[in-house]
Amino acid sequence: MKQFTISKNDSGQRLNKFLEKAVPLLPGGMMHKYIRIKRIKVNGKRTDFAYRLQQGDILQLYINDEFFGKPKKHSEEESYLHAKPNIDVIYEDQHILLVNKPAGLVVHADDSGTSDTLIARIQAYLYQYGRWDPNKEASFTPSLCNRIDRGTSGIVIAAKTAEALRVMNQKIRDRELHKSYLCVACGHVRPRDGRIKNYILRHESEHRVSVHDHPVAGARTAITQYRVLKETPELSLVECDLITGRTHQLRAQFSHMGHPLLGDSKYGKNDMNRKYHRKSQALCSYKLRFDFTTDAGSLGYLNHKVFTAPRVEFVSLFED
Structure with a gap:
């Protein structure tokens, strides 16, 4: 027994x-x-x-x-034992951890087979600094509440407790968390302040999406509010609020407008990417706001708090 x-x-x-x-x-x-x-x-x-x-x-x-008995572990499940705790912590308490993910780092193991993932680094950090002991947990492991593309930088939420994971998943599902992005679009985006609404269709086999101006079978509505903050002769620095959260939403929508994101190899302009030596899209999930409209249990203290990424490297393109 x-x-x-x-x-x-x-x-x-x-x-x-x-x-x-x-x-x-x-x-x-x-x-x-x-x-x-x-x-x-x-x-x-x-x-x-x-x-x-x-x-x-x-x-x-x-x-x-x-x-x-112990089953043979999947590489991602034990990768924290070999990972270095190299994370940029924005905020931490007993329930959650906010991390500033660098561009180029995957959040979970993918087809590339890499063991260097954001979740492995987070688990290594919590384990090595005594904030998590897997030997004392029967079923829970620290987990990510949201994810962003490999080439996108910015804020990712990790749950340190099972309660935090349940609450955060519910809040994200019910859109009680609001994320703002900064991006660099090629050309001058007009109007300078606007709302994009179209329809995004996923093409799983190609790992990309297509954007349509009218509803098509299988496509989902995608809505983005944006405003241009600064410009150079060739580029626009744009702040975006996601009203919906579709796969590759900002990358695909701005490309569809004729203003692809700088550095985007999938939807962008190769000549501009080479000119500015960009190997990943200039896109950062830089601001997170908690706007709870339903009970958040022991995480209620987070309501109305706003967190921002401390550094957005591509903003330097617009500095005098």
Whole structure:
């Protein structure tokens, strides 16, 4: 018999979701059977797979020892052990961590097979500085709440607790967090203050999107509010607020307008990219504002707080 005492980080989730992470070798069908025949109990009583675990619950598993072995780990799951904690911390408290991601760093492992990812660096930072001990967690690992493209820089939110992850995911889903971007567009964007509304269709096999002025099958509405802050003879520094959050939204919309982002190899102008020696898009998620309109639990203290990235390197193109 194996016993778990549910910690604060493990509470709030459904029993079956906890078991999928805490006992990954246990097949789903067998898990449901064992719950049904009372070989898996909570506080000594029969329960349901959808039961929401509470802090202090005693979970008892009368199952074979073979299911408690450790499966071979995916490279990303153990990469924090070899990663360097090289992160630019904007803000940190007991629940969340805001990190300024540099352009060129992927947030999670991708097709390139790299183990140097933002989440690995964050987990290494929390582990090496004693803010997270995986040996004391049955199911939770620090996780990213949002993601941005490899070539985009700026603020990424990481959850240090399970509660923070649940709350942040809900707030992002309900659009109670607002992100502002800075970007460099080729040419002079007109009007200087405007709203872009069109339709974005994803092409998964090509890892790109197309923009349409009228609805097409499979396309989703994309809306961006923008204003031009500064100009040079060839470039515009633009601040953007995402009303929607579609894949490659800003990159594709500005390209569709005839003003692709400087450095964008997928939607941009190669001659301009070479001229300015840009290998990644000049795009930064530079401001984050918490505007909670529903209960945020223990994260309510974040309401109305605004955080900005301390450095946006391409702004120097517009300095005298």
